[in-house]
Amino acid sequence: MAGLAVPVWLAEDDLGCVICQGLLDWPATLPCGHSFCRDCLQGLWGARGAGGAGRRxxxxxxxxxxxxxxxxxKNTLLQELADRYRRAARGLGDDPGPAPAPDPAPAPDPAPAPRSPRRPAQQQAAVQKSIMEVGRELTELVEQLVDIVRSLQNQRRLAESGPDNELGILSTQTFSSGVDLSLASPKLETSSTSEGEMRDVLHDLEVIQEKLRENLTWKEASEERTQVELPEAPSSSSRPLPNQSLPAPKRASQFAPWAINPTFDLQxxxxxxxxxxxCHIVTVSHRPQSYPWSRERFSTSQVLCSQALSSGQQYWEVDTRHCSHWAVGVASWGMSRDRILGRTTDSxxxxxxxxxxxxxxxxxxETVLGSDRPGVVGIWLDFEEGKLAFYSxxxxxxxxxxxxxxxxxPLHPAFWLYGLHPGNSLIIKQVRV
Incomplete structure (x- = not known):
């Protein structure tokens, strides 16, 4: 008994492939339920390669x-719907009744029908989306490589230091003694060829990582401008496909109007x-530096900023991702130079x-805040309310x-770096405005 013929109005997007932006051709449905052209899907997977951040x-x-x-x-139901839509779009019409009975023997797949031409704006968006996806995966891969090299560096230093590593642990427990153990291990002052090569590799990876981030940010901004300038193609459905919208641009800091850009004080x-x-990056040296004597110089691995803050509201940010053990905050200029940040009444x-x-x-x-490590720390100093706040x-x-x-x-931005790990660094960032 024939079923009812119910009129259904479809748009091209309802039977479209998000990869090629055309009608589905040899549609394949993945276990998650989403469908794509088989050739488009195989081409995308092949372009990613085996190292696609574990998500080939x-x-x-x-x-x-x-x-x-x-x-x-092959999803035969989707193929039939797409073929009917093509014929209807050409003005040939189609029988809305039941589908014909299947052939007694399986027949080979028919030759793929010609795809509806892609609009230039859609084609450009598809290419740009693929570039963005590859860029994100490359950035993730480089970040993983950077983490691996840093982990190898730390493991090698701990293995070389041997019993001297206990001094590093002791130093975190005896801050009040004022003894700087950052240079206690002579073994860590010498640098072997393999250590130097590892540092060079890490430096090159960090340069690549920064360039990838800059290019990705530029492409995101360029794509957003293109989408604004290009007129939208007519469609009966303007809903974005799930998880296909571009990531929202990074929001400017709520503290941007009060942002300052402090610099490290060399004295x-x-x-x-x-x-x-x-004077925006401070790094643990691989060997002691011969700075001129100054009574203002810290004996421990610490530094203040030159800016003295005594009124109003100020905000600054510190990138801590390149330091394994650190402290950031504020201190008065009169803080004892042999004490540790936070272990005095004026810091x-x-x-x-x-x-x-x-x-x-x-x-x-000491107040334990948790085990989540903030990559960037924002410091908000409000003298009008007498408040100091730290943000991730x-x-x-x-x-x-x-x-x-x-x-x-007056209070100064203050910093402490773990002295037993040469190469650790803290960066005063430019606040997003």
Missing amino acids: WACPTCREGAAQQPRLR TLSCSLEVSKD CCVEWKGTSQLSAWHMFK VANEEKLLYECMVSAAA
């Missing part, structure tokens, strides 16, 4: 992956540290320990710790 066989829509390439089988710089020419900080612990230090008291900065600011501070004396 991922669905382009929902990113659900598989351990091995899934077997692609306070410890002899175990060195700074970049623009306060948040500190990341190599034991995967984030703490806040204020008035000699990603796409938005997440409060880590807040305390009251006194305006009795």
Whole structure:
């Protein structure tokens, strides 16, 4: 008995492939339920290669992956609907009644019908989307390589230091003694050829990583401008496909109007540290530096910024991703040069320990904040309310710790780096505006 013929209005997007932006041709449905042209899917998977961040066989829509390439089988229902749509679009019409009975014997797949031509704007968007996807996967891969090299460096240094590594642990427990153990191991002052080669490899990877990020950011901005300038193609359905919208541009910091760009003060710089020419990057030296004597110089691996803050509201950010053990905060200029940040009455900080612990230090008291490591720390200093706050900065600011501070004396941005790991660095970032 024939079924009812119900009129259904379809748009091209309802039977379209998000890869080629055309009608489905030999549609293959993945285990997650999304369908694509077989040739488009195989071409995309082949372009990714075996090192596609562990997601070579991922669905382009929902990113659900598989351990091995899934077997692609033809979705005959979608193929029939797409063929009917093609014929209807050409003005040939189609019988809306039931589908004909199947042939007694399986017949070979018919030759693929010609695809509807892609609109130039859609083709450009598809190419741009593929470039963006490859760029993101390359960035993820380089980040993994950087982490691997850093892990190898740390393991090698710990193995070389042997018993001397206990001094590093002891130094985190005896801050009040004022003894700087950052140079206690003579073994770490010497550099073998393999260590030098590893540093060169890490440097090259970091350069590649930064270039990838810059190019990816530029392409995202360029694509957003292109989408705004190009007119939208007429369609009865303007809904975006799931998970296919571009990531939202990074939001400017809510503290941008009060952002400052402090610089490291060379008079306070410890002899175990060195700074970049623009005074925005501080790094643990591979050998002691011969700076001129100054009573303002820290004996431990610490440094202040030159800017004295005593009124109003200020905000700055510090990139901590290249340092395994650090503390960032504020201190008065009169802070004792043989004490550790946060262990005095005139300093306060948040500190990341190599034991995967984030703490806040204020008035000699430690407050454990958790085990999540912030890649970028934002510091908000509000003298009008007598408030100091630390934020983890990603796409938005997440409060880590807040305390009251006194305006009795000016405060300076302050930093401490773990002295037993040469190459560790902290970076004062430019705040997004």
